[in-house]
Amino acid sequence: xxxxxxxxxxxxxxxxxxxxxxxxxxxxxxxxxxxxxxxxxxxxxxxxxxxxxxxxxxxxxxxxxxxxxxxxxxxxxxxxxxxxxxxxxxxxxxxxxxxxxxxxxxxxxxxxxxxxxxxxxxxxxxxxxxxxxxxxxxxxxxxxxxxxxxxxxxxxxxxxxxxxxxxxxxxxxxxxxxxxxxxxxxxxxxxxxxxxxxxxxxxxxxxxxxxxxxxxxxxxxxxxxxxxxxxxxxxxxxxxxxxxxxxxxxxxxxxxxxxxxxxxxxxxxxxxxxxxxxxxxxxxxxxxxxxxxxxxxxxxxxxxxxxxxxxxxxxxxxxxxxxxxxxxxxxxxxxxx
Numbered sequence: 389x390x391x392x393x394x395x396x397x398x399x400x401x402x403x404x405x406x407x408x409x410x411x412x413x414x415x416x417x418x419x420x421x422x423x424x425x426x427x428x429x430x431x432x433x434x435x436x437x438x439x440x441x442x443x444x445x446x447x448x449x450x451x452x453x454x455x456x457x458x459x460x461x462x463x464x465x466x467x468x469x470x471x472x473x474x475x476x477x478x479x480x481x482x483x484x485x486x487x488x489x490x491x492x493x494x495x496x497x498x499x500x501x502x503x504x505x506x507x508x509x510x511x512x513x514x515x516x517x518x519x520x521x522x523x524x525x526x527x528x529x530x531x532x533x534x535x536x537x538x539x540x541x542x543x544x545x546x547x548x549x550x551x552x553x554x555x556x557x558x559x560x561x562x563x564x565x566x567x568x569x570x571x572x573x574x575x576x577x578x579x580x581x582x583x584x585x586x587x588x589x590x591x592x593x594x595x596x597x598x599x600x601x602x603x604x605x606x607x608x609x610x611x612x613x614x615x616x617x618x619x620x621x622x623x624x625x626x627x628x629x630x631x632x633x634x635x636x637x638x639x640x641x642x643x644x645x646x647x648x649x650x651x652x653x654x655x656x657x658x659x660x661x662x663x664x665x666x667x668x669x670x671x672x673x674x675x676x677x678x679x680x681x682x683x684x685x686x687x688x689x690x691x692x693x694x695x696x697x698x699x700x701x702x703x704x705x706x707x708x709x710x711x712x713x714x715x716x717x718x719x720x721x722x723x724x725x
Contacts, residue, residue: 389457391722392424392503393422393711394494394498395425395426395461395507396508397425397432398487398510399511401694402697405431405432405434409432409435411707411711412461420712422453425461425464426493429463448463454502466493476697477695483515484520485519485520487511487516491530495530498684505684505715506683510690510692512691525542525557536681536682540681541553542556542677542678543579543676543679544662545689545709546674547709550579550652553657558659560658563658569615572595573623576628576655580653582653586713594634596657612633631651636661666689671689675706684714686714
C-alpha cells in the first residue's frame, strides 16, 4: 500500500493553501501517497483559486479511509470544515485557532494509525499564539498533544544534508551555559536516529564548535576543549559515531564535500549557526522535521510569506520536499495493518 499522509494546509492567511493546492493538483502526488486533507472546504477552494489549479476532492471520515488506498485527496470532516479565513496576509487569532485545531487533528490521525505521517504547510507563530498556543513553538505544542516527555529537537533538511542544534529558541547570551556534555550526546543521538528513520542506515555526523576558530586551543573560549570535544568522544563510546568539533565557519564546507568525504548531518550549538548556512544554500528547498517524536512530521522550512498571498507565485520546492520526506518516513513507520 501507499503511505497515508495527513496533509494540513497551514496558516489560511498565508501561502500554505496555494502550496497544498499545487501539490494536490499533480498526479504524481496522489500516486505517491494517500492524501488526507486536514483543512476546510473554503480554504482548499481558496488555495485552488490562488494557484490557478483545480483537482477533485472527496469528503470522508477517518474510518472510511482506514487501511485502503485511494487516488483522490480526501477532505476530512472536522470542526473547521466550514472555516473561512477572517484575514488574509496578516496575523489573526481565528486563523491561529484553526491551525492549532488542524494540527491536533492531523496528529490524532497518526496516533490512531489512520495516517503514517503528518505534513503541514507553513505556520505563523504570532498567529498561533494569538489563537491560544502557550508554547514557545509548535514542537512543544506537539509534545503536549502527544503526551511525549522524551528528548526532541528541530531538524532542518536540505536535500541529503540534515542539521540539528543543541540549543534552539533561546537568547544568544544564554547559549554557552546551556551547552552541556549530556545535551550534545543527546543531540548526536537524536540526529542519528532521525537520519535512520529517513532510511540512512549508518549516517555520518559532524559536530560544530562554538567559538571563533574553534576556540583556538582556549584563546577564544574553552567550550571546545572542556565540553564539546569530550561530548563527541562520549557519544562515540555510547555507539553514536560523530566527528569534531569543527570550526563552525568550515563545518558546512566539510559536510558538503563530494566523493564520500562529506557528512550526512551537522550538529550545531545554536539556532543561526546552522540556519544561516542551510537557508543560504537552499531557502526554497529546505524542510523542517520535529525530531525525536513518535510520529514522523515534515514541513517547509520557510514561513507563511504574507506578502505573496493571492499572487499565484508561491514556490512549491520546499513543500514538495517536505511531502516526499514525510512519505519516506511514513513508509518506514508503517503502523497500519
